[in-house]
Amino acid sequence: MTTIVERLSSSLGHDLVLTGTAIVEDDAHDESLTAAWHAPDVVVVPESAAQVADVVRIARELRAPLTARGSGTGLCGACVPRRGGILLSFRRMSSILEIDTENQVAVVQPGVTLQQLDEETARHGLIYPVFPGESSASLGGNVATNAGGMRAIKYGVTRNQVLGLQAVLGTGEVIRTGGKFVKATTGYDLTQLIIGSEGTLAIVTEAILKLYPRTPHAATIMAPFRTLQEVTAAVPKIVSSGLAPMIVEYIDQMTMRAITAASGLDLGVPDTIEEAAQAYLVLVLEELDRTRLDENVERMGSLINDLGSLDVYVLPPHAASSLIQARERAFFTAKAAGANEIIDTVVPRAQIPAFLSRVFEIAMQTQSPIFGCGHVGDGNVHLSVFQPDPEKLHDTLSSVFEAGVAMGGAISGEHGIGTEKRSYFLELEDPAKLALMRRIKAAFDPDGILNPGVLLDPDGAVAGRN
C-alpha cells in the first residue's frame, strides 16, 4: 500500500491523495442494504482527466484495483472500494462545463449532481429529464449504472440522454466518444457500451447530455384500484393511449401507507376506498399549455375509470409534489421499516401481472414479506424484501430473479449488478454472453484493474496481482 500512496502522491501531489484520518466515512459505502462497508486504504481526488489517466497508469503498473465513485448513492455496492485498492472520488471534478442552448446539450464533469444540473438547466428553460429519485446522485454514477427513474416512460433512461463521453480506458488512454450530435454510424458505439458498465470498462471524466425544453404545465392523477392485478393490467392501455404520460407508477397498499405516514401526507382518500384499495396507480401528464393539459387529464381520467379504478383523483399541486417526493423516498422508507433487500427486476410491461403473482407465491413459500411500488410503465418493479436470514434471503431473491428472467426480463432495470447481485447474474446469464462480456472487458481493461469484483469477475482478483 505504501508504494501505491507514494506513487500517487508523487504524481498528483499530496493534497489530492488522502489516507488515514483524512478519509471520510462516507467514502466507505454506498446505499446498498447488503454490501459490507470498507474504508478505503487510499482516496484520490483528481482535478482533470489527465490526472485520472495518471492514476489508471499507476494502478495498472502496480496491479491495484481502482474503483470510481460519485456521490455514493448506488444500491448494489459497485462503488465500495476494494481492499488494497484505490478509490477515485470525483468531488473535485464537479463543474458544469457548458450549457449549449443552440445544440440543447450540457457538458458536465462526473461529480456534477442531478440537483446542480437541474438548477442550472432551469435558468435556460431546459431540463435534463432523468430523475432517479435521489437528486444528490452524480452524473458519473448515473452513467455508470444507466440510471432510470420515474420519467423514463416518456424520456427514456440515462442511456437515451448521453450523446458522448470522455473516458479513461484501463490502459490509461483517454478517449472521446460521440459528440454533440444525436446520431452517427461511424464505428462501434463506445458511448453506449460504457454506459451501464458500472466502472468496469472505463472511467468517465466528462459527459455530453441531451437537454429538452422544460414543459410548463403538469398534473398528477392518482387512482386506487381494488387489486394490484387491475392496476398492472391497465398499464398497456394507458401507455398506448397516445397521451404520453411522463410518469406511470404503481404503489401497493402497504407501501402507500408507509410512504404517506413517513411524510405525514393526507391524500384525502375516504376510509372506505382506502380499505378497499390494494394498489394505486399514479400518473403525471405534462403539456405546453393549461387547456390541453386539462383536456388530457379529462381523457386519461375517463380511460382509467373505464379500466376499473375505484375513483380518480387529480391531486392539488402541493399534494402532488409531496406524493411524488414520498414515492422517491420509498427506498428510504422501506430501509427504515427494516427491509433486508430492495430489488428492481424488469420484465416486459404486459408480464407484470404474472410476475407479481409469482413474486407473491415466492413470498408465501419463503415466508418473506414482499411489498412494492415501481415504474410500472417500464415493467420495472421495485420490491422490498423482508427476510433477516441471509440464506433464506438469498433463496428468495434467487427465485424472484429467476422468475423475472424466465418471463423475458432482467435482474435489474436501473440499480445495476455491482457486487451484490453478481452471483445471481453469473448464475442466470447465458455462459456464451458472459464469456463475450469478459472478452469485451479485456479489450478495455487488459489487466482487470477497473472495479474488479463488480458485475463479472468472480473473485475480485486483479489479473497477475502479487
Next chain:
Amino acid sequence: MTTIVERLSSSLGHDLVLTGTAIVEDDAHDESLTAAWHAPDVVVVPESAAQVADVVRIARELRAPLTARGSGTGLCGACVPRRGGILLSFRRMSSILEIDTENQVAVVQPGVTLQQLDEETARHGLIYPVFPGESSASLGGNVATNAGGMRAIKYGVTRNQVLGLQAVLGTGEVIRTGGKFVKATTGYDLTQLIIGSEGTLAIVTEAILKLYPRTPHAATIMAPFRTLQEVTAAVPKIVSSGLAPMIVEYIDQMTMRAITAASGLDLGVPDTIEEAAQAYLVLVLEELDRTRLDENVERMGSLINDLGSLDVYVLPPHAASSLIQARERAFFTAKAAGANEIIDTVVPRAQIPAFLSRVFEIAMQTQSPIFGCGHVGDGNVHLSVFQPDPEKLHDTLSSVFEAGVAMGGAISGEHGIGTEKRSYFLELEDPAKLALMRRIKAAFDPDGILNPGVLLDPDGAVAGRN
C-alpha cells in the same frame, strides 16, 4: 471454393446454397455510387438461426469471409460480397414473428422490409417510426447500419427502437440480447454494440422493435428562405419550441428544382419567391387531434415567419406527401443527375451553418459542385458531390469529412462506413479508439471472418487465411 460449397451444401442442403447461374445480379451490389460490383461465388439462403450458425462455423473453419445481406439498399458497400467469400442472404428469413400489442413491440426476422412491417403495424394502429426513405430496406440491414431517416428528430434512429436481438457471433454461438423491455442495467449492452456494426461483430437473426401509437393527424409546412444560412440558423429555435416536429428537413434550391422536376410536382410557389429562395425548410407536425394540430401549425408558422422566411406554406395533403416522397427519392434524383458520390456527414445542429459554409468553400476550391438537403434537425446533411475525377473526388470528400469531424461531428450520420468510407474513417479516427474497436471486433469474431474489409480491416484479409 469447391470445398466451401460442398461443406455448405452438405450442411444446409443443395436448395439453400446457390452458385453460378442460380445467383441473381442483385446480389452483386448495393446502392453505393462507388463500390465495385462483384458477383458472389456462393450465396446461402438460410431459413433459421441454427442454419446461420452452421454457416458461420463452416466459414470460420475454412477462414472464408462471410457477408450478410438484406435488401441491398445500403450506400457504402457494406453488403457487397468479398472475393472467395460467402454471401448470406436473408430472403427466406423475412417473417414478422409477432406484433405484441400489449408490450408494443414487433419481433421480426432480418429479411422483413420496412414496407412489410408498416403494413402490418398499421393494422394494429401502431407504427415503427424509422423511415430512412427506402421502404424496401430490410430490418436486418437497418440494424447493421443504424438507419435513420426523416422522422429521427422526433423518434430517434434504429438504435433507439431496437430492444433486443438474436445474433450469431463469429464463433458460431447464438446469443439473445435485451428483451421486450425498455431498459436494463444487467451487464454490458450488447444490443447497442451490435447495432451499427455493419455486419462485422455478429449476424442478426431476429430483432425486437419498439412500436408507437400511430398519430392520426399530420400537417406539412414548407418555408422558402433567402439564404441557406437563414434556414440552418432557424433550426435550433424550431427544435427548442416544444412543438416536437416529426420532420425538420432543409432542401437547397438546386435540389428542390431537381426533385420537383423529377416527380412533376408543382408546389404553387410564385416565381418571384422561387427565384429569391436559396433554400427551403420542410417541417411535418403531428398530433392526436385536428384542433391541436391546427393550433401547432399556426404557432410554428408564426415562429418561422419571425425567423425570416420569405413565406410559409401549409401544403395540401397530396402535395405534402408528394414532396416528402420526392425528398425521399433525392438520392436517386442525384444519382440520375450524375452525382459521383453522396455523403451524409453529421455535425452538431448549431454547427450546420459553419459546416455548410466550409463545404461550399471546398466545392469552389476543388471545382466540385456540391448540392444538398438533409435532416437538418439532426445535424445530418446529405450532400451530392459532382466530381468525375477519382483523385479529386477523394480529396474533396477528405476535406469535407475533416471539416465535419473538426466541428465535432462524424463522417456518417446514418449511411455507415462500409468499404467506401473506410479509408477516411481510418485516417480521421483516434488511433486509440481504432485499436479498441479492433479488440472489440476480436472479442466477437476471433478469426475476423465477419465482413472483413468493412469499417476496420485495412486489407480485407481474414486472419490466418491461406
